[in-house]
Amino acid sequence: MVFKNKVVIITGASSGIGAACAVVFAKSSAKLVLVGRNFDNLTKTANMCKKFGLHPFVLVADVNIEDDLKKIVDETVQHFGRIDVLVNNAGFTILKEIKDGVDAFDSVMRTNLRAPYLLTSLALPYLIKTKGNVVNISSILAYRPLATMTAYCMSKAALDMFTKCAAIEFGPHGVRVNSVNPGPVKTQIFKSAGLNEEAVEMFFSNMEQSAPLQKVAYGEDVAEVVLFLASDKASCVTGSCYQIDCGLSIKQT
Numbered sequence: 059m060v061f062k063n064k065v066v067i068i069t070g071a072s073s074g075i076g077a078a079c080a081v082v083f084a085k086s087s088a089k090l091v092l093v094g095r096n097f098d099n100l101t102k103t104a105n106m107c108k109k110f111g112l113h114p115f116v117l118v119a120d121v122n123i124e125d126d127l128k129k130i131v132d133e134t135v136q137h138f139g140r141i142d143v144l145v146n147n148a149g150f151t152i153l154k155e156i157k158d159g160v161d162a163f164d165s166v167m168r169t170n171l172r173a174p175y176l177l178t179s180l181a182l183p184y185l186i187k188t189k190g191n192v193v194n195i196s197s198i199l200a201y202r203p204l205a206t207m208t209a210y211c212m213s214k215a216a217l218d219m220f221t222k223c224a225a226i227e228f229g230p231h232g233v234r235v236n237s238v239n240p241g242p243v244k245t246q247i248f249k250s251a252g253l254n255e256e257a258v259e260m261f262f263s264n265m266e267q268s269a270p271l272q273k274v275a276y277g278e279d280v281a282e283v284v285l286f287l288a289s290d291k292a293s294c295v296t297g298s299c300y301q302i303d304c305g306l307s308i309k310q311t
């Protein structure tokens with residue numbers, strides 16, 4: 059019941075980490091706004107939340123479109139009257155290198171960086187009213203370079219800096235801003251990036267063997283940390299980038 063009467067917007071709630079966040083916030087009685095482009099998948103997430111007696115507000119929107127970002131804020135306020143938490147989760151990766159040109163850079167930056175920046179600024183007046191907070195879904199690739207995903211790594215490094223700058227700017231208003239930095243998480247992201255099933259399985263198996271905990275995270279593992287950071291239990295935590303990687307990034311390669 060920690061989030062009773064609190065309004066939580068989750069972008070990319072139609073799959074993976076975003077869908078898992080929706081379920082853990084639903085268990086804590088939050089009023090949810092589920093954002094994504096795929097209505098059918100958003101409805102599936104909403105149905106999982108309904109098991110906890112909630113009726114999430116499903117909002118089809120593309121975070122690459124500026125008018126859609128305005129719609130997310132306006133319709134949330136029309137529907138629920140307030141915004142307490144913004145989870146900037148929508149994101150994707152492309153397996154491209156610098157030699158492949160600038161298109162991957164432009165599209166990844168637009169979704170993974172520009173959208174959270176703009177959506178946060180649009181939500182800010184409402185977050186100030188509620189002394190709410192923002193959780194950005196970053197990655198351990200913010201500080202571990204991977205040449206086949208340069209634009210993605212850059213987008214997450216910049217997102218971490220956005221988290222820290224925003225935490226300083228918003229702190230005096232009582233608004234906290236944090237990131238979570240997952241290692242590999244079993245979701246659709248690599249399949250959507252074009253890897254076949256066999257390659258995805260091999261990747262996760264290698265990661266499981268490399269990680270000190272000998273496993274990789276699921277969306278729910280990330281969602282529980284997001285829930286903590288968004289809750290009053292984390293009232294002194296702001297500007298942090300919280301690693302969830304089963305120990306992978308502390309290992310020497």
Ligand SMILES: NC(=O)c1ccc[n+]([C@@H]2O[C@H](COP(=O)([O-])OP(=O)(O)OC[C@H]3O[C@@H](n4cnc5c(N)ncnc54)[C@H](OP(=O)(O)O)[C@@H]3O)[C@@H](O)[C@H]2O)c1
Binds near residue numbers: 150250
């Ligand atoms: N899985 C990992 O290993 C991992 C590790 C570290 C960080 N992350 C981060 O976690 C976040 C979630 O990824 P995931 O792993 O859960 O991947 P996923 O299963 O592929 O989910 C991605 C979500 O983002 C949404 N999305 C993408 N582009 C969008 C757009 N333009 N407008 C609105 N929604 C959009 C998708 O919704 P629609 O298709 O409905 O639009 C989907 O709900 C991303 O920011 C990712 O970078 C993932």
